[in-house]
Amino acid sequence: MKIVIIGSGNVAYHLSKAFDAEKIEISQVFGRNEKALEAISSELGIPFSTSELQDADFYLICVNDDSVREVSKLITKKNCLVAHTSGSLPKEILEGNYRKASFYPLQTFSKTKRLDYGKIPFFVEAENQEDEILLKNFAEKISENVMVSNYEKRKYIHLTAVFSCNFVNHLFSRAKEISDAQEIPFHYFLPLIEETVEKIHNIEPKLAQTGPAVRNDTRILEIHEKLINDDEQLKIYKTINESIKKMYEL
Amino acid sequence: MKIVIIGSGNVAYHLSKAFDAEKIEISQVFGRNEKALEAISSELGIPFSTSELQDADFYLICVNDDSVREVSKLITKKNCLVAHTSGSLPKEILEGNYRKASFYPLQTFSKTKRLDYGKIPFFVEAENQEDEILLKNFAEKISENVMVSNYEKRKYIHLTAVFSCNFVNHLFSRAKEISDAQEIPFHYFLPLIEETVEKIHNIEPKLAQTGPAVRNDTRILEIHEKLINDDEQLKIYKTINESIKKMYEL
Numbered sequence: 001m002k003i004v005i006i007g008s009g010n011v012a013y014h015l016s017k018a019f020d021a022e023k024i025e026i027s028q029v030f031g032r033n034e035k036a037l038e039a040i041s042s043e044l045g046i047p048f049s050t051s052e053l054q055d056a057d058f059y060l061i062c063v064n065d066d067s068v069r070e071v072s073k074l075i076t077k078k079n080c081l082v083a084h085t086s087g088s089l090p091k092e093i094l095e096g097n098y099r100k101a102s103f104y105p106l107q108t109f110s111k112t113k114r115l116d117y118g119k120i121p122f123f124v125e126a127e128n129q130e131d132e133i134l135l136k137n138f139a140e141k142i143s144e145n146v147m148v149s150n151y152e153k154r155k156y157i158h159l160t161a162v163f164s165c166n167f168v169n170h171l172f173s174r175a176k177e178i179s180d181a182q183e184i185p186f187h188y189f190l191p192l193i194e195e196t197v198e199k200i201h202n203i204e205p206k207l208a209q210t211g212p213a214v215r216n217d218t219r220i221l222e223i224h225e226k227l228i229n230d231d232e233q234l235k236i237y238k239t240i241n242e243s244i245k246k247m248y249e250l
Numbered sequence: 251m252k253i254v255i256i257g258s259g260n261v262a263y264h265l266s267k268a269f270d271a272e273k274i275e276i277s278q279v280f281g282r283n284e285k286a287l288e289a290i291s292s293e294l295g296i297p298f299s300t301s302e303l304q305d306a307d308f309y310l311i312c313v314n315d316d317s318v319r320e321v322s323k324l325i326t327k328k329n330c331l332v333a334h335t336s337g338s339l340p341k342e343i344l345e346g347n348y349r350k351a352s353f354y355p356l357q358t359f360s361k362t363k364r365l366d367y368g369k370i371p372f373f374v375e376a377e378n379q380e381d382e383i384l385l386k387n388f389a390e391k392i393s394e395n396v397m398v399s400n401y402e403k404r405k406y407i408h409l410t411a412v413f414s415c416n417f418v419n420h421l422f423s424r425a426k427e428i429s430d431a432q433e434i435p436f437h438y439f440l441p442l443i444e445e446t447v448e449k450i451h452n453i454e455p456k457l458a459q460t461g462p463a464v465r466n467d468t469r470i471l472e473i474h475e476k477l478i479n480d481d482e483q484l485k486i487y488k489t490i491n492e493s494i495k496k497m498y499e500l
Contacts, residue, residue: 106439108460160429166460169450172455173456178406188371193414209419209423211412224412236493
């Protein structure tokens with residue numbers, strides 16, 4: 001089976017590496033950025049091209065969401081499988097007379113960082129069972145966390161990630177505003193943050209909740225509301241405390 | 251210098267252990283829970299009592315916020331230093347004719363978990379410089395992150411911890427509601443969560459922000475708002491996205 005990876009960014013690099021580590025041969029990496037392709041090619045010994053897309057059985061499109069449709073049109077072959085790697089696009093975004101699929105790794109990739117691919121969840125979707133099994137098998141060689149999921153389900157996966165990662169990072173930003181204003185080094189809070197994440201590996205987050213709201217400690221809640229002098233911080237403070245009280249029926 | 255630790259819970263245990271590891275001798279652990287005291291005593295070879303508080307130069311009160319005042323009255327000695335370990339109480343909560351102080355480790359302690367004490371921030375406060383230096387020295391033997399901070403500053407420390415830990419945990423709870431409803435295992439999100447925390451060790455959280463709001467991706471924001479069918483989730487979703495847009499002036 002001939003496999004071509006399209007793209008030269010972080011997703012293309014890491015998936016090429018993950019496939020390579022599992023002895024799944026990649027015939028070509030194809031893209032526009034010659035320098036980036038050359039780097040992948042020389043590290044993993046995969047041929048690359050910026051102009052001639054090789055004939056293959058499986059094309060894996062690893063480009064930005066905005067470019068997926070355009071790139072998918074480059075594949076003129078009919079009897080082949082094409083998958084994109086986006087969490088927020090349906091497989092129907094792909095334009096061509098081939099079998100369409102999605103192969104979505106839930107992780108932020110950066111070029112320099114080494115990742116333990118075995119823990120990265122993969123969500124796969126195909127038009128027929130044979131392709132689905134094929135994609136599942138590829139994903140399961142790389143990772144222990146593989147799930148079939150359609151576009152509808154991927155939306156919820158993305159939403160969960162927004163709450164548990166994007167929003168969490170924003171809370172770190174707002175927390176740092178508070179500590180910066182008091183000249184308290186924000187890195188002092190990192191051990192406690194790590195502990196917060198460590199805990200939910202062993203216990204449901206709902207059972208791990210601590211802090212003034214879940215204790216219904218109105219003295220502290222009032223002190224804090226008076227301390228905060230930023231509108232957005234205050235809105236977040238009130239909204240999340242209300243949500244905590246609702247969750248625990250306080 | 252004779253040191254007595256009052257309390258038999260997790261803070262008492264871990265601070266006894268941290269002092270012991272730095273060869274700072276503790277003369278007694280004192281408290282009500284004989285079994286817990288016995289455990290500390292046998293592990294660290296420190297005498298314990300439930301009835302007779304030893305004469306000492308420094309008493310470290312490691313009990314719940316609600317009990318600090320009552321416990322502080324047990325110390326009838328005059329020429330000594332007494333510190334509580336609470337982040338949200340002033341040192342004046344202590345009732346007695348002794349020198350009052352606070353010695354606050356910013357960490358969630360659990361009995362079973364081994365902790366790297368060297369990274370735990372300690373915030374200390376005393377009535378005079380001599381005591382302050384003494385407490386700083388103790389803290390600096392244990393940890394590399396030590397800061398003098400009064401009650402006013404401790405309030406902001408606590409507030410920062412609420413945003414970066416308590417609220418973060420609540421976002422995990424809400425995220426898990428979403429993934430549970432779709433039968434997506436929540437542990438699939440742990441690698442991404444770890445990556446989110448890992449990132450802010452090297453880069454400002456404000457610069458690490460990703461997700462639809464910071465990209466001002468109205469398509470995704472609308473999709474998500476339609477997906478959410480819980481009032482509290484929706485309030486959080488809107489509030490934090492608004493806050494992100496304000497922060498990045500979108």
